[in-house]
Amino acid sequence: MENKVRIQDDLYEAVNAEWLETIEIPSDRPSTGAFSILDQEVEKTMMADFEALAAGEKTTDIREVNEAVKLYRKVLDTERRNREGVAPVMPLLHEIAGIDRKEVLNEKAEYLLRNEASLPFICGVETDMMDTSKNSLIIAGPQQILPDTTYYGTESGTQMMEIYKDMAAQALKFTDLTEQQQKQFIEDTVAFDALLAQKVKSQVEWSEYVNCYNPMSVDEVAESLQPFDFKALLHKICGEEIPQIIIAYDPKATKEASFYFNEENLPLYVHWSYVTTLLSKTSMLSEELYAIGTIYRRALMGIEENPSLQKQAYQKASNCFSEPVGLYYGRTYFGEEAKKDVIDMVKKIIEAYKDRMRKNTFLQPETKEKAIAKLSAINIKMGYPDKVRDLYSRMTVNEEDSYYDAMSKIFEVMLEDEIAKLRRPVDRNTWLMPGHMVNACYDPNRNDITFPAAILQKPFYSINQSVSENLGGIGAVIAHEISHAFDNNGAHFDEKGNLFNWWKEEDEQAFKALTADMVKQWDGLPFCGDKVNGELVVSECIADNGGMAVTIQIMHDTKDADFKAYFTNWARVWSNKAKKEYMLLLLKNDVHAPAKLRANIPVRNFPEWYEAFGVTDKDEMYIAPEKRIVIW
Numbered sequence: 001m002e003n004k005v006r007i008q009d010d011l012y013e014a015v016n017a018e019w020l021e022t023i024e025i026p027s028d029r030p031s032t033g034a035f036s037i038l039d040q041e042v043e044k045t046m047m048a049d050f051e052a053l054a055a056g057e058k059t060t061d062i063r064e065v066n067e068a069v070k071l072y073r074k075v076l077d078t079e080r081r082n083r084e085g086v087a088p089v090m091p092l093l094h095e096i097a098g099i100d101r102k103e104v105l106n107e108k109a110e111y112l113l114r115n116e117a118s119l120p121f122i123c124g125v126e127t128d129m130m131d132t133s134k135n136s137l138i139i140a141g142p143q144q145i146l147p148d149t150t151y152y153g154t155e156s157g158t159q160m161m162e163i164y165k166d167m168a169a170q171a172l173k174f175t176d177l178t179e180q181q182q183k184q185f186i187e188d189t190v191a192f193d194a195l196l197a198q199k200v201k202s203q204v205e206w207s208e209y210v211n212c213y214n215p216m217s218v219d220e221v222a223e224s225l226q227p228f229d230f231k232a233l234l235h236k237i238c239g240e241e242i243p244q245i246i247i248a249y250d251p252k253a254t255k256e257a258s259f260y261f262n263e264e265n266l267p268l269y270v271h272w273s274y275v276t277t278l279l280s281k282t283s284m285l286s287e288e289l290y291a292i293g294t295i296y297r298r299a300l301m302g303i304e305e306n307p308s309l310q311k312q313a314y315q316k317a318s319n320c321f322s323e324p325v326g327l328y329y330g331r332t333y334f335g336e337e338a339k340k341d342v343i344d345m346v347k348k349i350i351e352a353y354k355d356r357m358r359k360n361t362f363l364q365p366e367t368k369e370k371a372i373a374k375l376s377a378i379n380i381k382m383g384y385p386d387k388v389r390d391l392y393s394r395m396t397v398n399e400e401d402s403y404y405d406a407m408s409k410i411f412e413v414m415l416e417d418e419i420a421k422l423r424r425p426v427d428r429n430t431w432l433m434p435g436h437m438v439n440a441c442y443d444p445n446r447n448d449i450t451f452p453a454a455i456l457q458k459p460f461y462s463i464n465q466s467v468s469e470n471l472g473g474i475g476a477v478i479a480h481e482i483s484h485a486f487d488n489n490g491a492h493f494d495e496k497g498n499l500f501n502w503w504k505e506e507d508e509q510a511f512k513a514l515t516a517d518m519v520k521q522w523d524g525l526p527f528c529g530d531k532v533n534g535e536l537v538v539s540e541c542i543a544d545n546g547g548m549a550v551t552i553q554i555m556h557d558t559k560d561a562d563f564k565a566y567f568t569n570w571a572r573v574w575s576n577k578a579k580k581e582y583m584l585l586l587l588k589n590d591v592h593a594p595a596k597l598r599a600n601i602p603v604r605n606f607p608e609w610y611e612a613f614g615v616t617d618k619d620e621m622y623i624a625p626e627k628r629i630v631i632w
């Protein structure tokens with residue numbers, strides 16, 4: 001007992017010490033914790049069901065789940081996968097290798113796109129931020145090899161690149177390239193990637209979501225990509241009518257893209273495309289190639305070994321058929337009683353939020369009114385959607401197809417659906433997360449919040465937990481998601497989700513000053529031998545802060561409120577043990593601050609924390625009142 005950490009000095013350690021000491025990180029994961037443990041349980045349950053469905057011991061009337069089970073079997077068919085080896089991807093690689101001039105690239109562009117080969121730009125169809133009733137074509141630069149642009153030229157970046165090169169070398173041995181070519185292809189891949197890294201956004205730049213909105217005319221985009229014939233490709237994919245405005249999410253990467261195709265760089269592009277395309281497909285090939293293809297990712301995250309074959313099969317099938325699998329999970333394992341109870345909690349939190357907005361001291365009445373209207377308009381998605389998108393009805397897995405071919409056909413259906421989205425209005429009933437996912441989210445473009453069935457469990461939520469515990473768990477998560485409507489990104493969108501400035505100028509300035517204070521509260525906090533980047537995590541910190549403020553207010557109106565139980569469960573949901581590599585990776589790239597700090601930093605802003613545990617200026621978990629920040 002003597003050595004025990006005092007809660008007043010470290011809430012997170014005091015609550016989780018025993019757990020931290022005994023828990024082991026699963027060998028096929030980079031971390032474990034409240035979120036991950038629930039996820040592992042869901043996975044175990046669902047894997048048993050997939051096993052039973054595959055063996056015919058169980059049945060389901062959800063057609064698409066039966067297709068998912070067929071795909072599951074294909075992953076398990078290692079006899080066929082190993083026999084075919086690299087062969088399924090070779091025709092595509094030959095096409096890529098055959099690109100020797102820009103004219104050939106333009107001839108093959110459609111084929112490359114339809115077969116998911118690496119192009120030096122990526123396109124997608126997303127809700128248009130300015131008019132969220134319609135979808136728009138978006139364009140951005142491709143993924144660079146290192147996790148972020150800031151790794152280039154650093155020691156750790158160089159080490160990571162060596163691992164990547166080693167992985168690529170192992171994979172290329174399976175192809176028909178000569179040894180000399182293999183070396184050249186890898187060298188060129190690294191050289192091309194270095195060019196990309198100079199043009200694409202960093203993670204901090206990506207974290208400013210509204211800066212993604214850069215409309216360009218199709219002619220402007222086409223001009224930027226010359227000699228790549230972008231318009232011809234669009235016509236081949238979309239037909240006669242092509243989008244006239246394209247949203248450049250990463251404008252520098254688009255505006256300077258012609259550089260990739262000049263005479264000097266075209267061969268680099270071709271070799272980069274060959275290598276990255278092969279590596280992106282290894283998971284659908286033999287077991288040996290699958291294992292090679294995971295080397296780099298595992299090294300980045302510190303994962304010891306790959307998941308079992310059965311897990312791989314379940315993960316692949318449930319990712320491809322995520323909505324139907326979520327529907328199955330929800331129907332089979334989710335209780336309506338919990339759903340009703342949590343929806344009531346959400347409504348209560350929204351009302352309390354409105355109340356806080358009315359009493360807010362830095363907003364003028366006009367802005368308050370708009371904020372309250374936004375709160376009233378929030379759509380709640382709880383548990384799982386009662387139907388899946390049409391797209392899944394077209395996803396069929398043929399018994400005779402190889403795993404690789406089955407995946408190619410699934411991609412074709414998904415691509416056609418993306419293209420068709422351009423011609424139809426935004427479907428506001430789409431859920432961003434399936435029912436079996438242990439997570440929650442706010443969508444600024446739809447002004448809605450999603451709580452999949454899988455997260456509505458202990459320690460987040462249980463009918464058997466006290467109200468105070470539930471408020472410290474799922475309550476704070478719900479209020480966190482609602483707060484995203486008013487974080488430094490979400491605040492730019494109105495109640496319909498449109499990018500529209502509804503703020504009075506002075507109010508916006510006041511909010512910006514508070515945001516800067518929040519950056520300061522977090523920036524430079526030591527963690528794992530490195531430091532938190534305040535700018536990267538500020539949106540999530542504002543959401544945690546707002547989530548805590550509003551749930552604490554509800555606590556005050558709750559009979560038998562127990563603040564000790566509230567803060568203790570808050571710390572419990574952030575329990576986390578991770579590999580050092582993974583912690584460092586997230587610290588540099590994740591908009592969420594490390595779990596331990598999310599448990600310990602926000603609470604210090606609230607007097608209730610000091611009262612609940614008698615925390616004084618002698619304790620580590622104390623900060624002076626003038627340093628405390630409450631935004632919402």
Ligand SMILES: [Zn+2]
Binds near residue numbers: 480484
């Ligand atoms: Zn969040």
